[in-house]
Amino acid sequence: MYDLTGAVWRKSIRSNNSNNCVEVATDVPSYDGVVAVRDSKEQNGPVLIFDRDGWKAFLVGAHSGRFDLQP
Template sequence: MYDLTGAVWHKSSRSNNSNNCVEVATGVPGCDVVVAVRDSKERSGPVLVFRRGEWKAFLAGAHAGDFDLNQ
């Protein structure tokens, strides 16, 4: 379990201040190998934690269209 109390959360600049987004935190205090993800509507709710390699693989797949539901 990671202590995310001091994590700095970021939301996409494309979210237009909407609360229907995910927020991502890198540089989790005491652990520089994880990326944390949470729902911006429920900031005190559950958090998914990924190792950097897993997160990079997810982003590469997203950029490649691997998760495009319209295909």
């Protein structure tokens, strides 16, 4: 279990300050190289934890459309 106290959370500027998106923390004190992701609607809910390589791989896949839903 990670202690995310002091994590700096941010969300996309495209969210228009909506609470229907995810927040990402790349600055997590005491855990160098950890990226945390949470649902902005449930800030005290579950958090996904990635190492930097895993996060980069996810971003590459997302940008390439790998996770797009098929009709």
